[in-house]
Amino acid sequence: MSRFKEIEYQCPYCGKQFTIHAYESVNAQEDPDLRDLCLSGDIFRHSCPHCHTDFMIQYPLVYMDPRHKFVIWLNQNEAGRDMHAFSMPLVKQGYTLRRCATLKEFTEKIQILEDGVSDVAVELAKYDSFIEFIDNRKGKPEDVTSVEYQNTNDGVMKINIRTDDKGMAFLIPMAMLEEEIRAEHEIFEVHDEDFPLVNSDWIISLFMDSSGQA
Numbered sequence: 001m002s003r004f005k006e007i008e009y010q011c012p013y014c015g016k017q018f019t020i021h022a023y024e025s026v027n028a029q030e031d032p033d034l035r036d037l038c039l040s041g042d043i044f045r046h047s048c049p050h051c052h053t054d055f056m057i058q059y060p061l062v063y064m065d066p067r068h069k070f071v072i073w074l075n076q077n078e079a080g081r082d083m084h085a086f087s088m089p090l091v092k093q094g095y096t097l098r099r100c101a102t103l104k105e106f107t108e109k110i111q112i113l114e115d116g117v118s119d120v121a122v123e124l125a126k127y128d129s130f131i132e133f134i135d136n137r138k139g140k141p142e143d144v145t146s147v148e149y150q151n152t153n154d155g156v157m158k159i160n161i162r163t164d165d166k167g168m169a170f171l172i173p174m175a176m177l178e179e180e181i182r183a184e185h186e187i188f189e190v191h192d193e194d195f196p197l198v199n200s201d202w203i204i205s206l207f208m209d210s211s212g213q214a
């Protein structure tokens with residue numbers, strides 16, 4: 001069941017008060033309309049009924065998808081408490097559990113996990129694509145504005161790298177990524193019960209750690 005609470009909110013533009021429906025949890029299977037709003041990020045878009053200005057108000061949200069067996073907890077901050085009472089039963093049922101720190105990570109994560117693809121493989125593919133982009137002198141690291149997962153078809157993952165004036169797609173076979181992960185599985189291991197972040201900062205930290213120890 002999806003749940004929301006009503007919050008009194010002061011419009012940052014006209015200063016008047018109004019009530020917003022802030023979702024605390026969304027069940028994608030029961031509420032496909034809310035799933036669509038999460039995927040687009042529009043669930044956090046609100047409109048002031050007084051001055052009619054649109055703006056984003058972001059708050060923590062738990063997103064559950066029983067059909068694809070994953071839970072994403074959108075929260076900038078760590079729990080600061082033990083989540084195991086909530087997470088362990090889900091882990092036992094084979095759920096993937098993740099925390100996302102930003103809305104951009106959240107919308108991309110929904111897409112990845114609906115595709116049934118390992119997000120560890122996605123982050124590795126994004127990292128490899130970025131390195132290849134730089135090594136082949138297609139651009140400088142500071143020119144890259146985004147590295148995004150696009151899709152996975154017939155065992156091939158597509159990653160897009162964008163700069164201000166151009167974009168470039170990288171096609172990476174899943175088998176290659178899986179092989180790379182298998183070879184160093186202890187490095188890539190994640191613990192679902194802790195709602196880990198699996199994002200670009202995470203993958204960079206893995207490579208920094210392993211090169212630091214070498």
Ligand SMILES: [Zn+2]
Pocket residue numbers: 011012013014015016048049050051052053
């Ligand atoms: Zn207003």
